[in-house]
Amino acid sequence: MIRKSLFATFILVNLSLNSLASDFEFSKEVPPLTAALLKENFLSKKITKTQIGTFNKLIAKNHGEILFLDEEIVKATLNHSKSLKKGYKVIDHKMYELLTQKVKTLPENMPFSKLIYKSLLQDLSELLTEPELKQFGAFQKKKLNKIDNKTRMFSRKVALLTPWIRLALSKESEILNDTLNEYSYEMYQRLVKILELTSRAYPKNLSDKKVFVQIKDQGLEKARKELKDLTFEVAPDPSPAYQAPSQLPQPVDDWVPVDETIIEDGVPLTKDELFPEPDPDYEAPKVLPKPVDNWE
Numbered sequence: 001m002i003r004k005s006l007f008a009t010f011i012l013v014n015l016s017l018n019s020l021a022s023d024f025e026f027s028k029e030v031p032p033l034t035a036a037l038l039k040e041n042f043l044s045k046k047i048t049k050t051q052i053g054t055f056n057k058l059i060a061k062n063h064g065e066i067l068f069l070d071e072e073i074v075k076a077t078l079n080h081s082k083s084l085k086k087g088y089k090v091i092d093h094k095m096y097e098l099l100t101q102k103v104k105t106l107p108e109n110m111p112f113s114k115l116i117y118k119s120l121l122q123d124l125s126e127l128l129t130e131p132e133l134k135q136f137g138a139f140q141k142k143k144l145n146k147i148d149n150k151t152r153m154f155s156r157k158v159a160l161l162t163p164w165i166r167l168a169l170s171k172e173s174e175i176l177n178d179t180l181n182e183y184s185y186e187m188y189q190r191l192v193k194i195l196e197l198t199s200r201a202y203p204k205n206l207s208d209k210k211v212f213v214q215i216k217d218q219g220l221e222k223a224r225k226e227l228k229d230l231t232f233e234v235a236p237d238p239s240p241a242y243q244a245p246s247q248l249p250q251p252v253d254d255w256v257p258v259d260e261t262i263i264e265d266g267v268p269l270t271k272d273e274l275f276p277e278p279d280p281d282y283e284a285p286k287v288l289p290k291p292v293d294n295w296e
Contacts, residue, residue, distance in 0.1 A: 023215055023216055024038070024039055024042075024213065024214070024215055024216070025211075025213070025214050025215075025216055026212070026213050027064070027210070027211070027212045027213070029059070029064040029065075029066060029067075029212055030059070030066065030212055030213055031066070031067050031069060031070040032070070032115075033069070033070040033073045033074075033112070033115065034066065034069045034070055034073070034191065035213070036111040036112040036115050037073065037112045037184060037187055037188055037191070038052060038055065038188070038213060039111050039112070040109070040110050040111055040112040040113065040181070040184045041112075041184055041185055041188045042215070043109040043110075044109070044110070044181045044184070044185075046181065046184070046185040046188070047185075047188060049215055052213060052214070052215055053214075054192075055191075055192065055195075055213065056211060056212050056213050056214065058192065058195040058196065058199060059195065059212040059213070060210065060212065061195070061199035061202060061204075062195055062198055062199050062202060063202050064210070064212060066195070069191055069194070069195075072190075072191070072194060073187060073191075076187060076190060077116060077164075077187075078160050080183070081159075081160050081161070081163040081164055082163075084163035084164065084166070084167055085163060085166055085167065085170075086163065086166075087158070087159060087161070087162025087163040087164075087165065087166050088158075088162040088165065088166060089140050089158075090137065090140060091124065091127060091128065091133075091158055091161075091162065092128070093128060095124070095165065095169075096121070096124055096125060096128060098169055099117070099120070099121055099124065099165055099168060099169065100121060102117075102168045102169060102176075103117045103118060103121060103168070105173050106177070106180075107177065110177065110180060110181070110184075112184050112187075113177075113180040113181075113183075113184065116164075116180075117164070117168060120161055120164055120165065123157070123161055124161060124165070127154070127157060127158065127161070130154060132150050132151050132153075132154035133154070135147070135148070135150075135151045135154075136151055136154050136155060136158070139151055139155070167179065
C-alpha cells in the first residue's frame with residue numbers, strides 16, 4: 001500500500017531532530033514528522049511558545065509514548081487528498097521534474113511541508129519505475145472497464161498522490177505556502193485532540209518533569225556562554241617584588257573637619273570642640289514643664 005510506502009519514505013528522507021531547528025530541542029521520543037510539524041506552526045506564528053509548552057505536557061501525560069503520531073500524520077495526509085482538487089490521470093517524468101523544482105521553492109521555515117513533498121516525490125519516482133505504469137497508461141487511453149488487480153492498485157496510488165501534486169503545480173508560491181501552513185495548523189490541532197484522548201488511558205504522573213520539546217532562546221544561550229567564558233579578578237595578584245614594611249607607623253588622632261559650616265572665627269573647630277565631654281555636675285530636671293498650646 002502507498003500508505004506504508006509513504007511512511008517508509010519519511011524515514012528515507014533522514015531528517016534528523018537536530019537539523020529541524022537550531023532554536024528547538026526534541027527528545028528522542030518525539031518522531032521527526034511531529035517535530036517538523038511543531039516547528040513549522042511556531043515559525044508561521046500559528047502557535048505560541050506557551051502552546052509548545054502545553055504540547056510538551058500532553059506528551060508527558062502520555063508517558064512519552066507518541067511514536068504513533070507520525071503514522072497518524074501519514075494517514076491523515078493521504079486521506080486529505082480526497083478533499084483537494086481532483087488529481088492527474090497521467091503521471092510522467094516531466095511531472096516529476098516540475099514538482100522537484102517546486103519543492104525547492106518552499107522556504108526553510110516550512111520543514112513539515114518540505115518533508116511531505118519530498119516524500120511525495122519519492123513515491124512518484126517509485127511509481128514511474130513500476131511495470132504497471134505502462135498498463136495504467138493503456139487503461140487511461142482506452143478507458144477500459146476491466147483491469148487487473150495490480151493495475152487497479154497502481155491507479156489508487158496515483159489517485160492519492162496526484163491531488164497533492166496538482167496543488168503544488170497549480171498554485172503560486174505565496175498561495176501554496178499559505179495553503180500548506182493552514183493544513184499544518186489543522187494537523188497540529190488534530191494531534192492535540194488525539195493526545196488529550198490517549199492521555200486518559202495513562203495514570204497521572206505529576207512527578208515526571210522530563211522535557212520532550214522546548215524552544216531555546218539563542219540570544220540568552222549566547223549570553224550565558226559568553227558570561228561563562230569571562231574571568232573576573234576579585235583581587236589582583238601581589239607584585240612579586242613587594243616587601244611588607246618591618247615597622248608600621250604609630251596612629252595619630254589628627255582628624256580635623258573641613259566643612260565651612262563648622263569653622264569659627266576663621267579657624268576650624270577641633271573634634272573635642274565639636275563633641276565636648278558632658279558636664280559631670282549636670283543634673284537632668286526631675287519634672288519637665290508642661291507644654292503650652294499658645295499657637296495663634
